[in-house]
Amino acid sequence: MSRPPRLAAALLAASLFAPSPAAALVAELSQREIEVTTGFTGAELLVFGAKETAPADLVVAVRGPALPFVVRQKTRIAGMWVNGASEIFNTAPTFYAIASTRPLTEILPESERQRLRLGLDALPLRPEGSRDDPAFRDALVEIKTDAGLYRQVDDGVTLVGDRLFHTRVFLPPTVVPGPYRVDVLAVQDGRIVAARDVSLVVRRVGTSAEIWRFAHDHSWFYGFGAVLVAALAGWAGSVLFRRN
Amino acid sequence: MQVYLPLAEMSVDVLLVVGIGLAVGLLSGLFGVGGGFLMTPLLIFIGIPSAVAVATSANQTMGASISGLIAHWRRGNVDAKMGAVLTAAGLAGSALGVQLFVLVRSLGQLDLVVALFYVVVLGIVGSLMAAESVRALMRRRRQIRRRLHEHFWMHGLPLKMRFRQSRLYISVIPPVLIGFGIGLLSAIMGVGGGFILVPAMIYLLGMPTGVVIGTSLFQVVFVTAAVTVMQSVSTQSVDIILSLLLMAGAVAGAQFGAAMGSRLRGEETRGLLGLLVLMVALELGINLFRRPEAMFVVEPLL
Numbered sequence: 346m347s348r349p350p351r352l353a354a355a356l357l358a359a360s361l362f363a364p365s366p367a368a369a370l371v372a373e374l375s376q377r378e379i380e381v382t383t384g385f386t387g388a389e390l391l392v393f394g395a396k397e398t399a400p401a402d403l404v405v406a407v408r409g410p411a412l413p414f415v416v417r418q419k420t421r422i423a424g425m426w427v428n429g430a431s432e433i434f435n436t437a438p439t440f441y442a443i444a445s446t447r448p449l450t451e452i453l454p455e456s457e458r459q460r461l462r463l464g465l466d467a468l469p470l471r472p473e474g475s476r477d478d479p480a481f482r483d484a485l486v487e488i489k490t491d492a493g494l495y496r497q498v499d500d501g502v503t504l505v506g507d508r509l510f511h512t513r514v515f516l517p518p519t520v521v522p523g524p525y526r527v528d529v530l531a532v533q534d535g536r537i538v539a540a541r542d543v544s545l546v547v548r549r550v551g552t553s554a555e556i557w558r559f560a561h562d563h564s565w566f567y568g569f570g571a572v573l574v575a576a577l578a579g580w581a582g583s584v585l586f587r588r589n
Numbered sequence: 590m591q592v593y594l595p596l597a598e599m600s601v602d603v604l605l606v607v608g609i610g611l612a613v614g615l616l617s618g619l620f621g622v623g624g625g626f627l628m629t630p631l632l633i634f635i636g637i638p639s640a641v642a643v644a645t646s647a648n649q650t651m652g653a654s655i656s657g658l659i660a661h662w663r664r665g666n667v668d669a670k671m672g673a674v675l676t677a678a679g680l681a682g683s684a685l686g687v688q689l690f691v692l693v694r695s696l697g698q699l700d701l702v703v704a705l706f707y708v709v710v711l712g713i714v715g716s717l718m719a720a721e722s723v724r725a726l727m728r729r730r731r732q733i734r735r736r737l738h739e740h741f742w743m744h745g746l747p748l749k750m751r752f753r754q755s756r757l758y759i760s761v762i763p764p765v766l767i768g769f770g771i772g773l774l775s776a777i778m779g780v781g782g783g784f785i786l787v788p789a790m791i792y793l794l795g796m797p798t799g800v801v802i803g804t805s806l807f808q809v810v811f812v813t814a815a816v817t818v819m820q821s822v823s824t825q826s827v828d829i830i831l832s833l834l835l836m837a838g839a840v841a842g843a844q845f846g847a848a849m850g851s852r853l854r855g856e857e858t859r860g861l862l863g864l865l866v867l868m869v870a871l872e873l874g875i876n877l878f879r880r881p882e883a884m885f886v887v888e889p890l891l
Contacts, residue, residue, distance in 0.1 A: 582840030583656030
């Protein structure tokens with residue numbers, strides 16, 4: 346299916362789910378499950394929904410599972426650049442994308458933004474060590490941003506009329522499988538007036554998932570299997586390409 | 590076309606990876622070496638994590654060497670006894686190498702250690718090869734006769750053993766040390782080690798050239814097979830999809846390389862190989878001193 350009709354259908358579906366006065370906000374995803382296959386080159390997620398007619402700004406945040414990361418600083422030893430000082434971040438989201446109708450700083454007061462952890466500078470990234478050097482945190486955010494795993498788009502959420510909204514979030518091929526959470530917030534006069542969260546699962550499927558699981562769960566068999574497969578492939582290849 | 594590598598956990602261009610396999614296969618067919626010493630740096634260069642590059646390259650080298658071993662075995666060019674001694678020592682060396690690999694990786698210095706091993710080992714081997722080839726070219730002009738093989742002090746060490754097929758009666762200590770060293774390098778660098786083993790067999794052990802290639806392939810196949818299993822168990826970094834893609838290119842490339850190689854003289858081939866090895870060492874060496882683009886790196890905590 347081409348993209349525009351899918352979007353139209355999604356928006357139509359959203360309008361059918363039109364909120365009763367009690368439900369100030371509804372939100373849905375184009376897919377609740379993203380499958381990482383052998384040919385996986387990333388996925389585009391469409392977050393769409395409808396809000397009350399009252400003027401309000403919208404914030405959409407997508408968070409991936411958190412994992413421990415280590416950030417290492419390059420230092421020079423005997424003229425060579427090597428990994429020197431390091432900081433461990435025990436829980437850093439593997440994916441974080443936030444989009445809004447207007448810049449976050451204009452929508453929400455600073456204290457509220459920090460409390461709700463909205464925005465790249467409000468991510469709860471605290472290093473394990475006592476060294477208080479913001480360079481490590483900044484480097485983590487910068488590297489993840491360059492890899493497309495962290496993103497903040499100030500005008501990423503598009504309003505259609507005064508009720509419907511949608512935003513697209515690209516999940517790059519390096520996304521970590523696991524549970525993801527999409528938060529949709531409606532903000533009015535610096536206050537959250539409505540919130541919805543939708544969960545999303547990124548799963549390894551097909552051959553690549555089976556290979557990964559087998560390699561981790563039965564590593565001895567995987568090792569012997571890799572030897573056997575390489576031997577067979579090498580032998581078959583030499584037979585195939587043998588010159589007469 | 591992109592394909593997702595399950596253990597490297599990233600997507601790569603199929604044509605790029607097959608192309609690397611083809612290029613390395615071409616050179617390996619041309620020079621009669623496995624080519625692991627080129628494969629690992631190229632994989633790291635295109636963004637494959639060092640651990641996956643090393644472990645997968647060992648697996649790939651094993652697959653690429655097996656048909657050569659079968660061919661040499663059929664022709665009786667394998668000194669099985671020497672091969673067994675080298676392999677046994679190689680297994681011990683690679684077991685130690687994998688442990689070292691795991692330790693260094695947990696310290697965050699894997700990239701550095703792999704690069705340093707490459708610079709030092711390739712630098713020494715490349716220089717020796719280039720120098721030897723120049724000497725051989727000069728010797729050919731002067732027509733000096735050589736003895737069957739030289740006797741070194743180390744051949745007289747205790748624990749003498751008879752290697753009938755190599756027509757040698759020497760101490761078992763030199764082959765054990767050589768095998769152990771190659772095994773260690775195989776685990777850390779992801780190479781088969783043929784480019785060191787072959788000259789070591791000729792110049793240090795004094796084996797006749799006829800059995801050298803076959804016997805070195807014997808050791809390479811078994812040691813890289815062991816490295817594949819041990820890396821799979823300790824680091825889960827043998828990516829079989831990557832390995833198969835590389836092999837698809839390498840097997841085809843090796844045939845063309847072998848056809849081209851038969852038109853070159855031995856000394857010239859070895860001289861060219863020496864230059865190639867030196868160039869790889871130089872490139873990696875310069876990289877260590879070049880200011881990195883990013884002053885920080887982020888890795889998952891292991």
